[in-house]
Amino acid sequence: MISDKINEKSPWQDITEGNKIFEAATSKEFCTGEWRTSTPVWDKEKCRQCLLCTPACPDSSIPVKDKMREEFDYDHCKGCGICAKVCPFDAITMKEGK
Amino acid sequence: MESAYNLKEVMNKPERLAPGHRMCAGCGGTVAVRAVLRALHEEDKAVIGNATGCLEVSSFMYPYTAYEDSYIHNAFENAGATLSGVETAYRVLKRKGKIKENYKFITFGGDGGTYDIGFQSLSGAMERGHDMVYVCYDNGAYMNTGTQRSSATPQFADTTTTPAGKESNGKVQIRKDLAAIMAEHHIPYVGQTTFIGNFKDLHVKAEKAIYTPGPAFLNILSPCPRGWGYEPSALMDMCKKAVETCYWPLYEVVDGKWILSYEPKHKLPVEEFLRPQRRFRHLFVRGNEDLIVEFQKEVDKRWEELQVRCSE
Amino acid sequence: MAVRERLSGNEAVAYAIKQIEPDVMPAFPITPSTEIPQYVASYIANGEMDTEFIPVESEHSAMSATLGACAAGARALTATSSCGMALMWEELYVAASDRLPIVMALVNRALSGPININADHSDSMGARDSGWIQIYAESNQEVYDNFLQAFPIAEHKDVMLPVMICQDGFITSHGVENILLVETDSVKEFVGERNPEHYLLNAKEPMAVGPYAVSNYYMETKRGQREAMKNARKVILEVADRFEKMTGRRYGFFEEYCLEDAEYAIVIIGSAAGTCKAAVDKIRKETGKKVGLLKIRIFRPFPEEEIAAALAHVKAIAVLDRSEMFAATGGPLGAEVQAALYRAKAGADVVNYFYGLGGRDITVEDFEQVYGKLEKLSSEHEITDMYEYIGLRKE
Numbered sequence: 001m002i003s004d005k006i007n008e009k010s011p012w013q014d015i016t017e018g019n020k021i022f023e024a025a026t027s028k029e030f031c032t033g034e035w036r037t038s039t040p041v042w043d044k045e046k047c048r049q050c051l052l053c054t055p056a057c058p059d060s061s062i063p064v065k066d067k068m069r070e071e072f073d074y075d076h077c078k079g080c081g082i083c084a085k086v087c088p089f090d091a092i093t094m095k096e097g098k
Numbered sequence: 099m100e101s102a103y104n105l106k107e108v109m110n111k112p113e114r115l116a117p118g119h120r121m122c123a124g125c126g127g128t129v130a131v132r133a134v135l136r137a138l139h140e141e142d143k144a145v146i147g148n149a150t151g152c153l154e155v156s157s158f159m160y161p162y163t164a165y166e167d168s169y170i171h172n173a174f175e176n177a178g179a180t181l182s183g184v185e186t187a188y189r190v191l192k193r194k195g196k197i198k199e200n201y202k203f204i205t206f207g208g209d210g211g212t213y214d215i216g217f218q219s220l221s222g223a224m225e226r227g228h229d230m231v232y233v234c235y236d237n238g239a240y241m242n243t244g245t246q247r248s249s250a251t252p253q254f255a256d257t258t259t260t261p262a263g264k265e266s267n268g269k270v271q272i273r274k275d276l277a278a279i280m281a282e283h284h285i286p287y288v289g290q291t292t293f294i295g296n297f298k299d300l301h302v303k304a305e306k307a308i309y310t311p312g313p314a315f316l317n318i319l320s321p322c323p324r325g326w327g328y329e330p331s332a333l334m335d336m337c338k339k340a341v342e343t344c345y346w347p348l349y350e351v352v353d354g355k356w357i358l359s360y361e362p363k364h365k366l367p368v369e370e371f372l373r374p375q376r377r378f379r380h381l382f383v384r385g386n387e388d389l390i391v392e393f394q395k396e397v398d399k400r401w402e403e404l405q406v407r408c409s410e
Numbered sequence: 411m412a413v414r415e416r417l418s419g420n421e422a423v424a425y426a427i428k429q430i431e432p433d434v435m436p437a438f439p440i441t442p443s444t445e446i447p448q449y450v451a452s453y454i455a456n457g458e459m460d461t462e463f464i465p466v467e468s469e470h471s472a473m474s475a476t477l478g479a480c481a482a483g484a485r486a487l488t489a490t491s492s493c494g495m496a497l498m499w500e501e502l503y504v505a506a507s508d509r510l511p512i513v514m515a516l517v518n519r520a521l522s523g524p525i526n527i528n529a530d531h532s533d534s535m536g537a538r539d540s541g542w543i544q545i546y547a548e549s550n551q552e553v554y555d556n557f558l559q560a561f562p563i564a565e566h567k568d569v570m571l572p573v574m575i576c577q578d579g580f581i582t583s584h585g586v587e588n589i590l591l592v593e594t595d596s597v598k599e600f601v602g603e604r605n606p607e608h609y610l611l612n613a614k615e616p617m618a619v620g621p622y623a624v625s626n627y628y629m630e631t632k633r634g635q636r637e638a639m640k641n642a643r644k645v646i647l648e649v650a651d652r653f654e655k656m657t658g659r660r661y662g663f664f665e666e667y668c669l670e671d672a673e674y675a676i677v678i679i680g681s682a683a684g685t686c687k688a689a690v691d692k693i694r695k696e697t698g699k700k701v702g703l704l705k706i707r708i709f710r711p712f713p714e715e716e717i718a719a720a721l722a723h724v725k726a727i728a729v730l731d732r733s734e735m736f737a738a739t740g741g742p743l744g745a746e747v748q749a750a751l752y753r754a755k756a757g758a759d760v761v762n763y764f765y766g767l768g769g770r771d772i773t774v775e776d777f778e779q780v781y782g783k784l785e786k787l788s789s790e791h792e793i794t795d796m797y798e799y800i801g802l803r804k805e
Contacts, residue, residue, distance in 0.1 A: 086334050
């Protein structure tokens, strides 16, 4: 975890030279899911796996595996509701709260 | 080069923009970034550049980078020049045998960093012919600093530096047409696109931009729910209305040839695009009907010009 | 074996660039540094060096592209002057903060306005807080020698900071002098290849550079830069030692000229030191008065303790600045030298004069007058003209 090595308590000696980061995608450690005020709920029965929801997600929070979408990444989903609106099959509904 | 587009295959590729960035809920900017990076072939490496703006301060907040690839942010006005240096380094290091892998170079800037403060740097990088793609995620104002007008802001938009008020109808000037200006650089590829349906238009244009040797420019309308004042879930609908009203025509310029990508069967009145947006609320006040007429005239004029260019 | 030549300062730097053969050089023309990219472009055009020259559309883009190339893993440099560097201002800070070992050939020229193309130090002195190592030269030989030492200092793992190699516009850049050039094979061996530990084009690990760092990280980042600057002191001397072994020419933080027994000293930067030396020789020969000179080579990092120690025995000192800082007091060199002396509890009387702004000549006679004033000052201990302009026309 990058946050074990560099965090708000790190002494100056631990700050990487030139603030460079030598790992990919460390942002995954930061849980933007906490921002959510409403939450998408996926109805697997209704879902036809058209994947139209997946590219419209601003938060890369609809994982795709073997050409099928999987459960929402609730650690990161901010609950914007774009996916629910774009779904042609009403397979995603927004519910209040986290 | 244009292979048949298949959404499922494209979405099955590893994601190159990780979640955990701090862009607002419903942001169009990261939808654009994800879509462009998906057009990279899996076997190719990339260096991603970025002008200062919402995307930069949200996607690389120390020590959290949202990128799977190498990434460089330098400043606001120099994304073009910065990436041109990276691309040149690649060419020379490859020639000297110090690098073996294939790299692609893509830089992102908002309309502030692209149309305005970074315009010179962009123009220079394109004119010099670097093998890179400059992507503008155009949300039509300086959103990072709180919705100030840019030269990409449409006429009459209510922004914090062109506020609508008793004596003001919002921004006085019409939008700069940057994609056309970039086409006049006579670079090999220019594309204007946004998020439509299964994202085919954007994907195909991004792939062409990345894999056409030489400089390429992509202009992607990327709605901003906060700056435009619409319901964040309506992202795809906003894009659709922008295209169906011909406010944001989809086209490309390939080696100087202008090609219309999409022609609406029934061109919608521009009101359809304007109405859901808070920044145009004042246009719908009784007595301001003529402003909408004026807006429509400008849209019509540009659409006609584009059609002429595309039929030549 | 050294090669005897007659070259201008610009030619000498361009020749050093050709010998080092960096990977990338973005540059934009500005008088008086324009010749440097011109020479490099012609070397490349004639197949004499393997470097990519980027003819950028502005100096801001020159430094931006240099920064991109350096972050990518290339050895990269640029050249500029005056307003060109002012246009890079923001980028100077970014380069230092990103810890990128860029080298810049700066041909010092007065900043506008009014527009003026001649030498003074307002460009580099204004950038003294940007985090760059600054190395100044008196002569063509020195700027050439400094340039060969730039990359070994910048790229040292304990430093990783950009380096500015300064020479005075026209006086040094265009004045042709005898020069001893190092053979290219020796230069290549001395400078070595750049082998960065981390870089954008490293297939083994991605690198992200240039984050938004909130206040929880900014101060720690600056402290890191400070440490690198402190480390640079040691590395500058180590590189100078290696250079001496190769050429026999010795360099330190500064040059002491007749300073060992001096009672009256001038502290100065750049080409005017040559004129000052002539004055020292003349005064010593004609009057036997003990006058001397301290010529700063390294202004960043500032060799505070060493300067104070070298001046500890001197009775009166004139620090000469070739740039204003409009404190309505003295200039930047004056302020820093005086701070060094104060901290060392030195007892010398000090004045701070301005000279040579916008290329105004300074003569042997001018220096003789300054030494005369110092002598008077040390006997009367009353400073009546703490801050003066040398050679200024008055009513």
